[in-house]
Amino acid sequence: MNRLLANSVLRRCAINGGRSITGENTLQSSAAAVISLRPFDPAVIVRDHDFGNFQWMRMMNSGAEPTAKAPSVKQADSEKKKEGDDEVVPSSYWGISKSKVMREDGTEWPWNCFMPWDTYESNLSIDLSKHHVPKNFVDKFAFRTVKLMRIPTDIFFKRRYGCRAMMLETVAAVPGMVGGMLLHLRSLRKFQQSGGWIKALLEEAENERMHLMTMVELVKPKWYERLLVLTVQGVFFNVFFIIYISSPKLAHRIVGYLEEEAVHSYTEFLKDIESGAIENVPAPAIAIDYWRLPKDSTLKDVITVIRADEAHHRDVNHFASDIHFQGKELREAPAPVGYH
Numbered sequence: 001m002n003r004l005l006a007n008s009v010l011r012r013c014a015i016n017g018g019r020s021i022t023g024e025n026t027l028q029s030s031a032a033a034v035i036s037l038r039p040f041d042p043a044v045i046v047r048d049h050d051f052g053n054f055q056w057m058r059m060m061n062s063g064a065e066p067t068a069k070a071p072s073v074k075q076a077d078s079e080k081k082k083e084g085d086d087e088v089v090p091s092s093y094w095g096i097s098k099s100k101v102m103r104e105d106g107t108e109w110p111w112n113c114f115m116p117w118d119t120y121e122s123n124l125s126i127d128l129s130k131h132h133v134p135k136n137f138v139d140k141f142a143f144r145t146v147k148l149m150r151i152p153t154d155i156f157f158k159r160r161y162g163c164r165a166m167m168l169e170t171v172a173a174v175p176g177m178v179g180g181m182l183l184h185l186r187s188l189r190k191f192q193q194s195g196g197w198i199k200a201l202l203e204e205a206e207n208e209r210m211h212l213m214t215m216v217e218l219v220k221p222k223w224y225e226r227l228l229v230l231t232v233q234g235v236f237f238n239v240f241f242i243i244y245i246s247s248p249k250l251a252h253r254i255v256g257y258l259e260e261e262a263v264h265s266y267t268e269f270l271k272d273i274e275s276g277a278i279e280n281v282p283a284p285a286i287a288i289d290y291w292r293l294p295k296d297s298t299l300k301d302v303i304t305v306i307r308a309d310e311a312h313h314r315d316v317n318h319f320a321s322d323i324h325f326q327g328k329e330l331r332e333a334p335a336p337v338g339y340h
């Protein structure tokens with residue numbers, strides 16, 4: 001509830017340039033008191049350290065120089081070219097211009113893929129060891145299916161957890177999108193509210209995609225690995241789509257067990273970082289902003305918050321499956337929107 005309130009306050013403040021409708025500057029008082037945005041680190045580092053089949057790299061950077069101005073939102077004139085900017089700005093025939101969002105320290109918000117109000121501090125107190133004991137045929141089928149899926153993954157990747165994580169995140173972001181999409185269509189067909197579950201599942205898909213966006217800052221996939229992603233996505237999307245239509249309780253249970261495996265994989269990843277088998281490189285800038293991490297965070301901090309996310313996904317999906325097992329629809333139980 002507090003998080004939703006904080007997001008609401010921050011969004012309103014950012015859009016209004018940190019000013020309330022009475023003209024008072026609220027961003028530095030209320031919103032900034034709730035969340036603190038970390039300054040963007042503009043350093044660019046290219047490393048040659050091997051990480052499985054991939055090469056470590058830090059490449060994305062679009063941070064703006066700090067300015068002395070207070071936090072504000074400015075309407076950028078998209079028809080004008082910036083001084084010294086050779087890139088041609090698309091014509092704004094439709095009158096759509098990009099809002100410039102500023103941090104409280106005066107630097108420009110560098111990301112278009114997520115905004116300050118989409119960021120959060122991960123809840124690391126979540127129980128990582130929780131496991132749903134299979135109780136009936138559907139549970140056992142889901143559990144065995146996930147264990148079977150793990151065999152080729154273990155054979156292919158072994159302990160190359162960077163590659164493994166990046167590839168698995170390309171799959172992990174699919175179920176939330178499929179479930180959210182099908183619930184959306186159901187809501188339209190039946191003229192019914194979804195109870196917040198559309199938003200909760202799409203949030204999960206977006207969160208998983210941000211895991212991927214973080215991993216691609218650290219590893220560079222080879223051409224055959226990109227081909228594998230294409231193939232796996234084509235198969236997995238369609239299979240999961242059919243499973244979700246046929247049995248949402250099975251679909252959510254499978255995802256619940258997949259997330260349990262993800263927690264396990266990231267725990268092993270952390271062990272390799274702690275033992276020195278994987279270098280604990282500086283955290284990517286996108287991760288520092290998305291999880292509101294300290295500027296000097298490392299890969300270990302990033303993997304720790306991603307693992308906590310996976311544990312939250314585990315809970316959401318087992319919960320969703322339990323609702324179906326009780327003979328109810330998801331909309332009858334309040335959705336865990338904003339559960340991180």
Ligand SMILES: [Fe+2]
Binds near residue numbers: 211262306310
């Ligand atoms: Fe993930």
Ligand SMILES: [Fe+2]
Binds near residue numbers: 172309313314
């Ligand atoms: Fe996940």
